[in-house]
Amino acid sequence: MEGNISEEQSNTELFSPKPSVNQNQTHVPAWIIIILLLINLTTPVALFFMFREKRYHSWFPILLWVCAGFWLLFLAVFGIFVLPQISTLSSSLGISSTSVYIPFILGVLLVIVQIASGFILKKKLVSGVGLSKKSLWLAVIILVIGWCGIAISIITSISQILKIVSSIQ
Secondary structure, eight states: OOHHHHHHHHHHHHSOOOOOOOTTTOOOOHHHHHHHHHHGGHHHHHHHHHHHHHTTTTTHHHHHHHHHHHHHHHHHHHHIIIIHHHHHHHHHTTTTOOOHHHHHHHHHHHHHHHHHHHHHHHHHHHHHHOHHHHHHHHHHHHHHHHHHHHHHHHHHHHHHHHHHHHHHO
């Protein structure tokens, strides 16, 4: 009888699924991650899922490059159309316009950092080393700084315009 019990136990052990550490975690489909990334308010949720699931780690360099592209587009429009007008108007009214140039310069530096970080992360992925938690956190921090940087640039521009308007009145 004991032989049968141990044989039954071994059969059930063979056919019953072994609980794994990640059994409670479900894989998030790629289309959900893309939609979450496109909706600006849900981007942190997408970054959380990308951070958690190793199969999305290869997306971080691409995401850094895409964000750098958006930054470049924003900075080009800002530098070509907005900055010269604010600067000319400020100088004609005797107001310093250096506060507008600082976010612009920081934005250019951020683009350089995003592009360089994307190449470094891609190199780690291609070499087979994989991305460490430290590298992933660095990528997330750079992305968050980029999203906050655009808001800071817009706020700085609006404050400079308000300064100009208040000096006219």
